[in-house]
Amino acid sequence: MSRRQDRHQRPAWSGPLGLYASGTTWLHRLGPGAKSVGLAVVGLLVLVVRGPWGAVLLLAAVTVAAASAGLRRRNVLRSLLPILVTAGVVGLYQWWQRGPAIAVEVAAGLVTVVLAACVVTATTRSDHLLDALGRALAPLRHVGLPPRTVALSVALMIRSVPALLATAGQVRDAARARGLERSPRALLVPAAVRTVARARSTGEALAARGLGD
Amino acid sequence: MIELAGATVTAYTGTGHGGQQEILTILHPVTCTLVEQRVAVIGANGSGKSTLARLVNGLVLPSAGTVTVNGLDTLTHGAAVRRQVGFVFTDPDAQLVMPTAVEDIGLSLHRLDLSAAERDERARAALARFGLGDRAEVPVHALSGGQKQLLALAGVLATEPAVLVCDEPTTLLDLRWRSTVDTLLEGLDQQVLLVTHDLEAAARADRVLVVDEARVVFDGDPRQGVATYRDLMAVHR
Amino acid sequence: MPVAPENDAVPAAASRVPVDPDAGGRALPVPVLRSSAATDVALIATFAAFVAVCALLPSIAVPNLAVPITLQTFGVMLAGVVLGPRRGSLAVLLYLAVGLAGLPVFAQGTGGLAVLGKPSLGYLLAFPLAAGLAGLLVGRARSLPTRWLPVAIFGACAAGSLLLTHPIGISVMGARLGMGVQEAIAAGATFLPGDVLKNVLVAVVATAVFRAFPDLLQRRP
Known part of the structure; x- marks a missing residue:
């Protein structure tokens, strides 16, 4: 047990720029405030829209937006992996408990919000986001x-x-x-x-x- | 000009939870007027010399007596005193508070009411002056100990204070960096109050204060002061 | 206890007595404390960083417990207990804000708004509240005899996690995963044993911190 513990490596600190990936797409140019509002709208839609088709449609729309941001597929998949696993487990559980419609709705909803948030994070510099936060907190x-x-x-x-x-x-x-x-x-x-x-x-x-x- | 008139510092002992706290003296009354360009303060660890240094820019406030710098009382005009007195600590790691060098100097310049562009320009100029021009965007934690101390000095001097107080600025540095910082300090136009364990640097000052067991026990000629300090340490041993 | 001047206030002249160098038995002058504003900012920011480091460090393997625990909640509760309700919850809020903005300070080096979509969101949102409650309760308990301090700290942390962290965390998780109340509670209960252990650790570590810095327990702005 202790041997396995020793093999853990100290996680590298990836520096102040964090998870940002530089680029010049429309999503990169959009202000951090607008993107945060957009993310909130996606989160709200996931809560409001009922049924598997609506959930899948939302996921498709967010996927198209992600594709237009020109992000490297490998990076996106890596940050999505934990939520994909969770969505898979929860989806199977809900299929067994409540049937396929609920399973698809819940699983797609989880992935949609996390993917949208990943896109905002990857196209917005942290310092710009923090500046926007500072302005929002000015009151x-x-x-x-x-x-x-x-x-x-x-x-x-x-x-x-x-x-x-x-x-x-x-x-x-x-x-x-x-x-x-x-x-x-x-x-x-x-x-x-x-x-x-x-x-x-x-x-x-x-x-x-x-x-x- | 730094004037201490009966300046005394006491502190709570801070023992016991919720119980009565006791007061003890960490610096007995000090009275002196420092006009010399280079004043050194020497003394054993825990003797009170850091407290004496901290009195000069109001980091420590006198419990009795007064401390004034160029006529400003540290108790009533603390902010104005700190604009005139720069302070350099032993450990630059704690003094540098921003993620990159240029941001850290920019932070010092904040109180000068400059535009962001002017601030950036002056910060880069200050870095260039100290040979750190190519380190502006480098994360502070990636700098060497000597570079950090140089950066701390650059940040303090960027606001052009009238007086510079240095609390053992070279204690953590290797010999090469020590002489770099020493040379830099000796070339400054400002009045410098230097707390140090480096007796050679103390001997080069214009005036030396020796602090022992919370009292200033010697005030005067540097060579005599260093000799007094060596005798004191021999007695303690 | 002698009265310390308020933050930012220039101390009243009355507290400054002229001093005779050889005062003998005379009372010593009362210490004059500098404004604590700068130190408060430093404590808040440094503890926000401490929570980040706790979340980033490899998890600790605990004997007799199958799942290794991460120290994120330990850092959160320690911030509340050591800094008090106001500074403690601000430190945790700062940590959350910086993590949400995209810096990789959450567990496993993640960060960004993605956590808003995760089922565990409720736990994160409850952290500042739980830290604040624990800090408040420890402040109430500071006049207890020293040997009871660790027990009081453990109780304060347990109150924070049982009254706030778990109820909020479980509610959000249940809602996001489409679970019923009992299912959600059963899923959330798996975190409880690790939580008890972490609260014991907070009690031990905070007691040691208060021994090193007694004024943190006395002055809790």
Whole structure:
């Protein structure tokens, strides 16, 4: 059991651009706000439209949109794989329990929403999406949360992930050096304490740069 | 000009859950007027020298007495003081808060009310000045320790502060980077308050403060200060 | 306990007494604390990153449990318990927002709006609420004797997951998969044993964090 554990590799951090795939199609050019609204409409339609034919039609429409975004089929299939497996399992279960019509409706509905969301994610740069989010959250300044603070928090979090991953690696090595790599406590307590300490010094650095004024 | 008048720092001990917290002194009253271009602060770990440095830009506020920089009180004019006093920490990893170098410098420039284009231009100019011109878009976590400290310095100096406080800026660096940073600091026009364990760098300052057990125990000539510090450490041993 | 000045406020002159260098038995001046705004932002952002790291790290194999558990919910509840209700739920919200925007911070390095379509969406949406509730309850329990603290933290986390995470998660899953109430509860119950274990871990780890940083338990803005 422990041998299998050792073979796990630390997941690579794919950087601030995330799952975006660059391109120049109409979907790439469409603003992030419009695409988010479109995604919400698809989600709503899946809930409202009843029956297997409507569900299949929606899935077909979203598939056409995905094809027009010029995404690499292998990447799309890879991000769809988990939901395809879920849809398959749930579809079989519902076929057995409630018949083919419900099975197709539920399975197609799941794949439709996830595929639409994948298309939005793959055609929109994360920073543009986060900017749009910042603009959408701008009214929060009335409850004491200025948009600049939101943007700063996002950037600070993105900066902290690779640093904390490195800390987790150091903690794991330290635990291993003392023969404690099987103890969740020896791994998690130092990781959590260092996280707080890091946040404290970062807070001090922000204050020193006048960002709390 | 940095003026400390009876500046005292106390802190809660923070022991016990919910119980009465005790207060202890982490810096006994300090009174001095620092006008020299290069002031070094030396002392053992935990002696209070970092607290002294943090008093100067209001990161730590005096529990009694006053600290003023160019006539501005850190307690009542904290924001204005921080615009005049740049601060460089020991560990640049905690100081650099943005994902890429150019964004991090841009963040420092935010308070100068520039347009986005001007900000970007000045950030890139600051990077070029420190030999980091080709590192603008590189993720900060991919830089070496020395490059990170250089970037931290570039970010602080981009806003052109009148005073620079450095809390052991070279402690984590290798010899090559240490001399790079030392040379850079020595070439600055700003008044520099340097907290350091590097006694050679301290001896080159115009004035030295020695801090021991929460008190300033020496204030004056650098060579004499370094000698005092060496004697102190010998006694402790 | 001495009264600390409020955030952003310039401390009243009354709290500053002139000091005699050789004060002897005289009371020491009260510490003056700097505004915590910058530190709060740093704590929120760093804990959002901590939740991401918990979700990204390889799962931990637990003896006597068939399914290896990921640490995502551990990170979520720890953020709530350690930071308190306001900062804790903001940290989890920030994590969700950044993940939804497409950065690969969800379990198995996924991210993006695709999670909105997944049956597990309800669990994600419940996270900030559960973290907030746990943080609130721990704040209420801080005057308990130290040895009861881990028990209180476990109870607060259990309340968060039993009252919020599971009901919301199971409802959404049932609706998305066209399941009846009993089917959905049966499917959702498979997560419960792992959840109890993670809440025990939160209690142990948070107690250690509070020992290292007692003020996190005392000041919970």
